[in-house]
Amino acid sequence: MLDEAENQTQALSETELTQSLEALCQSKAEEFYLLGYEQVKAEEVWACVSEAYGANRPRLYEIVNHVLTLKITRFMNWLTMKELQQVEIDR
16 A cells, blocks of 8 residues: 555656746745845756756755755855856956
């Protein structure tokens, strides 16, 4: 009986998974907006979280945990580092 329930929960298609993760990142961007960070985009949230994954794709619950526990200080540090790297490249 446990195997049947497990098979049913693993039935997310790639499209459904992508849509769910986009909605999750959008929710986090909206949370940051409410904290006064009005320019944060869902794509930036995903880039910040997914940067640590490299070629390895973690389990879904790990991705969700990383997005939901992302703090604004970590995000702003990531964004600052990206901007500094871009300045170095432009020189």
